[in-house]
Amino acid sequence: MRLMAVALLASGVVLSGCGVFGEEDVEYSYPRQRSGGQYGPGEEVSPGLFSGADGEFNLLGGDDKSEGGVGIGVNSYLWRASLDTLSFMPLQSADPFGGVIITDWYQAPETPNEQFKVTVYILDKALRADAVRVALFRQEKDASGNWANAAVEKKTIVQMEDAILTRARQLRVAGVE
Secondary structure (H helix, E strand, O other): OHHHHHHHHHHHHHHHOOOOOOHHHOOOOOOOEEOOEEOOOOOOOOOOOOEOOOOEEEOOOOOOHHHOOOEEEEEHHHHHHHHHHOOOOOEEEEEOOOOEEEEOOEOOOOOOOEEEEEEEEEOOOOOOHHHEEEEEEEEEEOOOOOEEEEOOOHHHHHHHHHHHHHHHHHHHHHOOO
């Protein structure tokens, strides 16, 4: 009986040294990928100030998650292009972790009876046409001076998405992030 207790205690000590309790010291290394797979040999990759080599927004800098950056699922070119495109409107909120930018109501000086509000959704890490969606809201003043919801033309939304994508491509070509 005594021998069995000693054997059980010894096996517990041996098993505790097998890495069950010390996982916080283990470093994990993941290869960087782009949407099409691994980076090819000789392919030049230059990360920006707040992004990784694949254009992923990196809040604390660095070009790889193993360097201490906190990578999130937002393409930095699309994020910056969205902010640039909407820079004339007041921002209500901007969430780089969720990839959502919401503006406050904006009245153009030339159309005081009309106001707009925009929500931009960045849906992917890749710089692709389907990675950005815009929701546009429009209101007009009625006869009593109250704001009433009004229809938005689909082409206006498409034009805004195209403006964001065009700006993102310009930023990528210029190497600005």
